Amino acid sequence: MNRSFFPNPVIELNKVSVVLGRNLVLKEIDLIVNEGDYIGLIGKNGSGKTTLLKAILGIIKPKMGTILVNGHAVTSDTYKQIGYVPQMHPIKREFPATVYDVVQMGLYRYGVNKSKDVGEDGDPVMLALHKVKMEKFVNRPIGHLSGGEQQKVLIAQALIRNPSILLLDEPTSALDFTMVQDLMTLLRTLNSRYNITMIVIQHNLEMLIPFCNRLVMLRGIKMYDGPPQIEKANEMIQRVFS
Amino acid sequence: MGLGETLMNFFEALFRRPFGSNVLIRPFLAAILIAVVCSVIGVFMVLRGLIFFGEGIAHSAFAGGALGLLLGINILYPVSIFALITALIIGYIHERTKLSNETAIGIIFALTMAMGIIFISLYNNYNVSVSSLLFGSLSSVSLQELLLTLGFASIIIMVTGIIAKWLFFSTFDEELALANGIPTRMISYIFLLIVALTIIMGIRVVGIILIMAFVVTPAAAAYQFTYKIKKMVLYSIMISVSCSILAFPISYILEISTSATIVVLLTISFGFSMLFSPKRRKHAIPEIDTEKLCKVCEEAIGDAYCMYCEFEDDPHHDQHHDEKSPGGYQHE
Numbered sequence: 001m002n003r004s005f006f007p008n009p010v011i012e013l014n015k016v017s018v019v020l021g022r023n024l025v026l027k028e029i030d031l032i033v034n035e036g037d038y039i040g041l042i043g044k045n046g047s048g049k050t051t052l053l054k055a056i057l058g059i060i061k062p063k064m065g066t067i068l069v070n071g072h073a074v075t076s077d078t079y080k081q082i083g084y085v086p087q088m089h090p091i092k093r094e095f096p097a098t099v100y101d102v103v104q105m106g107l108y109r110y111g112v113n114k115s116k117d118v119g120e121d122g123d124p125v126m127l128a129l130h131k132v133k134m135e136k137f138v139n140r141p142i143g144h145l146s147g148g149e150q151q152k153v154l155i156a157q158a159l160i161r162n163p164s165i166l167l168l169d170e171p172t173s174a175l176d177f178t179m180v181q182d183l184m185t186l187l188r189t190l191n192s193r194y195n196i197t198m199i200v201i202q203h204n205l206e207m208l209i210p211f212c213n214r215l216v217m218l219r220g221i222k223m224y225d226g227p228p229q230i231e232k233a234n235e236m237i238q239r240v241f242s
Numbered sequence: 243m244g245l246g247e248t249l250m251n252f253f254e255a256l257f258r259r260p261f262g263s264n265v266l267i268r269p270f271l272a273a274i275l276i277a278v279v280c281s282v283i284g285v286f287m288v289l290r291g292l293i294f295f296g297e298g299i300a301h302s303a304f305a306g307g308a309l310g311l312l313l314g315i316n317i318l319y320p321v322s323i324f325a326l327i328t329a330l331i332i333g334y335i336h337e338r339t340k341l342s343n344e345t346a347i348g349i350i351f352a353l354t355m356a357m358g359i360i361f362i363s364l365y366n367n368y369n370v371s372v373s374s375l376l377f378g379s380l381s382s383v384s385l386q387e388l389l390l391t392l393g394f395a396s397i398i399i400m401v402t403g404i405i406a407k408w409l410f411f412s413t414f415d416e417e418l419a420l421a422n423g424i425p426t427r428m429i430s431y432i433f434l435l436i437v438a439l440t441i442i443m444g445i446r447v448v449g450i451i452l453i454m455a456f457v458v459t460p461a462a463a464a465y466q467f468t469y470k471i472k473k474m475v476l477y478s479i480m481i482s483v484s485c486s487i488l489a490f491p492i493s494y495i496l497e498i499s500t501s502a503t504i505v506v507l508l509t510i511s512f513g514f515s516m517l518f519s520p521k522r523r524k525h526a527i528p529e530i531d532t533e534k535l536c537k538v539c540e541e542a543i544g545d546a547y548c549m550y551c552e553f554e555d556d557p558h559h560d561q562h563h564d565e566k567s568p569g570g571y572q573h574e
Contacts, residue, residue, distance in 0.1 A: 057421055076423070084421040094521055096289070096471045097414060105411045109423035141469035154418070 007034035009068075010165055010197050011056060016065035018051050025051045027221050028065070035164070038191045039199045040212035040228060047218045049201045050087070053167045056199075057084055070164070079109075083158030083166045083196075088151060088174055093143040099153050100138050103128050106160035128156040131194070132186060148179035152186065159190070166190065168200045172207065180204065184211050205230065245495065252494045266490070269447075269500065272383045273486045275395045276444045276456060277504070281482035282402060283440045284461030285475050286433065289413045291343075293458055295332060295434070298347035299441045300450045302328035302354035307375040307445070308361035317375070318390075322442050328354060329438040333431055378449030380501045387446060394443035398436055405429055410471055448501040456482065459508040466519035481511050 011033035018026040026048040033039060043049050054060040056067060058078040067074045070081055103125045129135045132152040137145065142153060151171055158166060168187070172180040188211045190196050202208040209215070209228040217224035217236050224236045252266075287296055306324030310317030328350055335346035362372060383391075402409070412419040412426045420426045444453045464477035485507035492507075493500040 059420055079421060079423045084418075086415070086417045086421065089415060089417075091414075094465065094469070095414070096465070096469050096474045097410075098469060101471070102414065105407075105414065105419075106422055108407045108411050143469075157418075157422075 010035050010070055012068040014066045016062045018055055019063040029222050035197055036195050037197050037214055038212045039214045039216055040208040041199055041201045041216050043218035048220055049218055050169050053169055057082055081163055083163035085154050085158050085168045085171055087169045091143050095143045097142050099140050099142055100125055102142050102153055103156045103160055106157040124160050128160040131159050132156045147174045165197045170201050180207050248495050252491050268383045268388050269380045272388050272391050272447050274483055275391050276447055277482040277486040278479055279395045279398050279440055280456035281460040281478040282475055284457040285478050286409055288461040294344055294347050296437055296454050296457055298351045299325050299328055299438050300453050301351055303441055303445050304450045305354040305358035308358045311371050312361045312365045325438040325442050329434040333434045376449050376451050378447050378501050380447050391443055398439055405432055409433055452501050452505050455505040459512050463512040463515035466515040466521055
């Protein structure tokens with residue numbers, strides 16, 4: 001782990017409000033994410049979790065407030081510093097793309113031949129797959145993998161540009177218990193070994209709390225931001241859902 | 243006249259006569275150009291589920307063609323205007339109202355067909371022109387039309403080549419592509435316009451009824467054979483071009499419509515692709531005697547994989563499955 005003693009903020013949200021259509025989805029959110037943080041983001045459906053991630057990515061523009069990523073205001077180029085894994089959609093079994101192709105897509109914005117230029121460290125696609133321990137699946141059609149394996153491939157795609165921040169939107173929603181544990185362990189490893197700052201949306205608190213170092217709960221506003229204690233979290237959930 | 247003599251006449255007509263006076267070479271080249279373009283665009287249309295969209299554009303082009311006949315002008319202009327505007331309207335309705343593409347197309351499809359019927363009834367002269375609008379007139383392609391087709395084909399292939407990677411990414415997952423900096427909205431609109439241009443290009447030659455077969459069938463056949471997008475495009479072109487080439491002597495001998503013959507051959511090739519697809523064969527793997535399966539390798543049988551190897555840590559690379567006998571996975 002390579003964390004400095006003094007916290008180094010990588011994402012700063014200052015009074016961020018987001019309006020979608022006529023709905024105020026997020027209201028005056030203040031949030032500071034420090035380098036190396038592993039934040040579990042929880043809340044009911046429609047509480048603004050995904051909207052918050054998309055606002056950080058620059059896909060959705062806030063109505064009010066400011067968002068800084070690594071000290072700079074969010075622009076259309078912010079995606080270069082952030083890896084994003086959206087909620088998983090079913091992939092057609094016969095879709096004509098291999099694992100290699102899917103991971104390589106993460107470089108398409110940079111130019112078509114980027115990954116062919118093997119640098120000193122080797123092929124970036126293979127390096128990204130190595131980080132998620134999926135190298136041996138490299139030539140498999142993406143549709144032939146299980147849900148957990150597909151999710152790891154999408155994480156490899158997000159890692160191919162060596163981002164310092166990783167945002168994951170319900171990465172375990174379609175997985176069984178053992179796959180969830182496997183994936184959460186992988187995310188923890190990425191966080192600690194590569195010092196990647198993480199924000200993970202997750203509904204399963206029991207799986208989330210042992211792995212994250214901060215818990216943030218949303219319900220349009222920020223309801224809770226603190227250590228991941230199951231008692232406190234449960235208390236907040238009671239308040240939110242009652 | 244015997245079959246051999248007819249074929250000799252065909253090849254003489256195709257290759258020995260000078261280009262300017264050759265009545266076969268122009269349709270031949272036009273068919274090849276349309277086959278190449280439609281098969282490339284068709285791959286992305288099949289993957290993006292835009293077949294009905296293509297039908298909608300083709301039928302809006304019918305309204306444009308009918309208006310052209312009514313006004314006595316070159317139908318290319320109203321066909322182009324109708325097709326391009328329809329593509330943009332469908333894209334806009336889908337984007338703004340969050341209606342499904344099918345709903346947006348269904349609304350426009352019915353409207354443009356109704357307009358086409360009104361224009362035809364006002365034209366009050368259902369003749370060869372209307373018929374060629376519906377079924378094309380490949381055999382009477384002029385040099386000017388051939389050059390126009392070449393121009394359209396060059397633009398379509400060039401633009402598709404430029405956006406191909408981004409288009410493929412947004413086809414795989416639009417949200418993921420957007421998060422990776424791909425301008426998915428722009429790519430989507432560009433592709434809709436490319437589809438419209440493809441249909442404008444092909445409609446004069448193969449007609450409204452048959453144009454979608456040129457787009458869909460080779461791509462759907464190629465889809466059965468590979469898990470690589472580049473190979474899918476290549477196979478789609480190969481199927482489409484070979485069917486187009488083969489259709490000429492067949493239609494010449496039988497004295498039938500060439501474009502309809504191409505469509506029939508494409509459909510037959512699709513039937514064969516379903517029968518011999520390695521993807522279909524793969525589904526049989528779980529029924530294979532597991533005792534005979536390779537326990538360690540990750541080599542493919544065609545495009546299929548040995549699912550029993552997944553759990554091994556040390557895959558080997560210099561040994562192969564026996565492709566001829568899926569049940570007997572043999573090491574070399």
